[in-house]
Amino acid sequence: MTEAVPERWGRGELLAATAPTVPQAVLAAARRRPGAIAVRQGRRAMTYAELVASAGGLARTLRDLGVGPEVTVGVCGRRRPHTIAAMLGVMLAGGAYVPLDPTHPRDRLLAVLDDAGAELAVVDAEGRALLADAAPDRLFVTAPADGPASPDRPSPDHPVLEALSPDNPAYVMYTSGSTGAPKGVVVTHRSVTAFLTASAHRFGIGTDTIALATASFGFDVSVLEVFTTLAAGGTVGLVPEADRRSPERLGRFAAAHHVTWATPPVSMLPLLDPADFAALRVLVATAEPVAPDQVRRWAGTAEAPRLRFVNAYGPTETTVEATAHDATGDWTRPVPMGRPLPNLRVYVVDAALRPVPVGTAGELLVGGTGPARGYLGRPGLTAQWFVADPFSGSGGRLYRTGDLAAWEPDGALRYLGRADRQLKVRGHRVEPGEVEAALAGHPEVRQAVVDLVPTAAGPLLTAFLTPARAPSDAALREHCARLLPAAMVPARFVRLDALPRNASGKTDRAALHELASPAIAEPGAGWQPDSEEAAVVARAWADVLGVPVRSGDDTFFDAGGHSLGAMRLVARLRADLDRDVRIEDVLRGRTVDGLVAALATAAPAGPELTSGNPPTLSPAQRRLWFLDQLTAESGAYNIALAQRLHGPLDTAALRSALAEVARRHEVLRWRIPTVDGAPAVVIDPPGDIPLPVTDLTTLPPAERAGTLAAQLTQAAGARFDLAADRLWRARLLRVGEDEHVLAVTAHHAVFDGWSQGLFLHDLGTAYARRAAPLPPAAASFADYVAWRADRADRRADTDLRWWLEHLDGVPPVLELPGDHPRPAEQTFRGGRVETLLGAGTTAAVHALARDCGATPSAVLLAVLGQLAGRLAGRDDLVIGTPAVDRRHPAFLDLVGFFIEVVPLRLRPAAGRSFRAQVRDTRDELLDALAHPEAPVERLVEALRLPRDASRQPLVQVLFNAYNFPQPQLELPGLDVTAEPVPVPGAPFDLTVYAAEADGRYRIELVHNTDRFTTARAERLLAAYVHLLDGFLDAPDRPAGEIGLDPYADLFEGTTAGPAPVVPSALPALPVPGGGTEAAVLAVWRQVLERDDIKTTDNFFDVGGTSLLLVTVRQRLEDVLGRHLRVVDLFHHPNVRALAAHLDGAAPAAGADRGTDRGRARRRRAPARAARRRGPN
Incomplete structure (x- = not known):
């Protein structure tokens, strides 16, 4: 019951670009408004005529130096109007400008020039001083100075523009790479001019716009601030470098320039005074998630709006912005990303690039006119992130943003953070941005950053907050708990006067981790244990959670605890207090004092764990064995999982890793044969694990998905022969170039839901270690069975009496x-x-x-x-x-x-x-x-x-x-995602x-x-x-x-079905002298160890159990040589009825099944297998 995404949600409206190239768009505006102010900075002002004249003069110089289409040119200058003219001049010459921020380290700028292949750079005096001496082999051209321009300006028929194609690059913008090396994004005129038209339409930019330009020219938002405004005929209010980072000075600049349109840094919004922006009509928040309280602060309310507040999103690779959402001041939840801009298409997909339903998280893909050409000089990286568009049928491309998003029911996209910033908390995926937005929505929290901080007890989800007077932990937890699931509520809160920032103005996470350590290590304020038991509980609590008890009212779960942590706390307290601590004690007690009270009446700890126990089945396993005997249907008691592996897979290493996991976990080498009607255990020695490989790439692409689904269905549902088969199996399906699906199916007798995560963790570790063995397990499953039996011996009768009283009178059937x-x-x-x-x-x-x-x-x-x-x-x-x-x-x-x-x-x-x-x-x-x-x-x-x-x-x-914990396989060098698996069966209604x-x-x-x-x-x-x-x-x-x-x-419907079996009302007959009835009666008396059984007694009324049915079935087959199913004994539960059924039954399989020789051979088979087993 999942809702598909309507196609219209992901499709922006179509708008024709106003010009084929960026310079032509600006020239058209200059022809319309030559005397209007194009760029203003205090007393400095440059009209459109002056701008294009200055740019045209530089263009001729660059053209004479060989600049033309596909040639990159660096531009390094202060935040002055002449630097904008220089960028326009490079494009007028046909080249692609490469912005170089003079505030960045010289080595980085030189690395960018090298990577871009820019032999020439346009610089002002500051840029020349920064670069010329360090790069003597490059040519540096002085940018045109601010000041009066000559009347000469390039015409629309300029030969440079005639040679320039929309598919030539307009600029190369460098972004940070995951390896630390910057990578250049090549953006064509076609993409930029489509964006200029779309952004002017969507963000309300026109001839009366005075745009606040705060972004570095090396940041793609500058294209929106500068060139969208210029193409629309507006005025760029160019903020000087000294004013960019000061909220007070930026506010004064906005007021003096009567700014009507702005994209200030989101992190600066709380520090700016809206009173300085009295003329502001549109505020676009971009590059960082915006908190709802800032929407309220700036936009007003729906009834009394002050301005349009637009939340925009877009990577550099999709030409500045891709989606936008108008928010009102009534907003209280995280602000959505909205819907695509005109000329763009967006999709939210899973790892196989399949669209996901509404509400499901997936990777965001952007198509249409937005995707850039790719990464300069990096074809492999370009192929990885710019992929063929399988949806539009236009032969276009999609950019894989690496950002996670989900469609809201109202058709807006919700941002969930970077996939590579995604945190894993107790197996749950946590998007820090969602937690940060929830915290920032608290009226007393100005800013919030969330990250995992390592501690002795494992990583803790930690929130860093400003101001330092932020609310108490309890108030913050309560606030988060109203908005977020438990796994996303921070375990710890660290209050700071200000968040540390790096040179680019973004949060310095490394510095945050350093600040976190002392904050987490502080002793709990105002709380001290009042007894030795409380001190023991508090120490165990702190060790498990990695944080001290801070309040007597703190509950284990509020302090960051969870089910796995509760189990670890139980294990720790059993050892420290020598008490029979149980998970329900933690659930009941909750606080330290409550837990101490719950433990006051706890019995001494249970039996010691011993090792080297002979293998036997637990009661739950015996139940599964019986159910297997009862039906020959497909694997209703299978448990299946599948993982999609993207990347170069070492199949031999994977096969060896599977064998290593089976070596470590002995139960994965169990088989369960039936001996004399009862289950036994055989342990096979460690050895190779079969890993059949099926290559689906030989099929037409359109058939692969259906074939894969069919193969996974078959793998999940195929029945195990408990006596003969290894009780788990793996297979590998090749579905593409460097893409596989690993399918693992196990019988529940050796595998539960918790085991899935353990299995995948050990498999990933073994794959990464290659030849190095995994450490031995702390115990074997046989040790657990022995430990459980010892424990049950002490309490079984007491617990059974409680259950009989508790369930007395309850109807046993729910129809x-x-x-x-x-x-x-x-x-x-x-x-x-x-x-x-x-x-x-x-x-x-x-x-x-x-x-x-x-x-x-x-x-x-x-x-x-x-x-x-x-x-x-x-x-x-x-x-x-x-x-x-x-x-x-x-x-x-x-x-x-x-x-x-x-x-x-x-x-x-x-x-x-x-x-x-x-x-x-x-x-x-x-x-x-x-x-x-x-x-x-x-x-x-x-x-x-x-x-x-x-x-x-x-x-x-x-x-x-x-x-x-959610199962997740991690293999070095591969991207692994879970693959949906079908239902193996339905053991219950x-x-x-x-x-x-x-x-x-x-x-x-x-x-x-x-x-x-x-x-x-x-x-x-x-x-x-x-x-x-x-x-x-x-x-x-x-x-x-x-x-x-x-x-x-x-x-409405039917509830009718067969009536439960009840004892027969037929009169008892004397014991027969021979034939089938005599044989059945003799077997019953032998198995049940009773001589008073009559031919009309119900098997279950005279001491029979489900497990004994299997013994009866096997002995009757041995004696009579007739085929008998366990379920037949349910249908014919007394001697007379069963004998009549057997008289009409087919012979048992195997000609000598009823002979002494056949019985002896079947009973020797498990003994031979047992001798083959390796050491436990």
């Missing part, structure tokens, strides 16, 4: 209306629909969770409880959720299946407020987590639930809040996934397609969002007042 009757046997065919919540909705979820002392998961789960309860007509129901069992520190970095499904009893009442039900859900989650030693299979047996082959017992609807990334929740609904159509699934998801929005708007109203009237169709 929702569907489109198809439930099949007699559960199927696992799945589909998926999804939607992306807005940033405001996500922030509201977090805010309500904080108010309720809950996690956001509790809010989202409570909504699902309301939806399911209404559709099923129930106010008492069970929804499952996975719980992660990684409480020992050795398990945090271990691949494996550490998940137990926990059945949560929810009571979605119509008469109580949603806020109260969030608190109820919070308490239910905490209580369930406090009783982890009763696996769901044991609960099913203890509750004596009716057995039904058509559905999962007890849990048919699952809620999964994915709050693990419905599963709702909630994952937060980039400040927004993505909600996915996976549905069993044999019960629900895609159309119904989409309606279910829409109804879920409808309820969520209603509850967030009115959390204190009775929940039932938020109706589902628009979704009344969801109450």
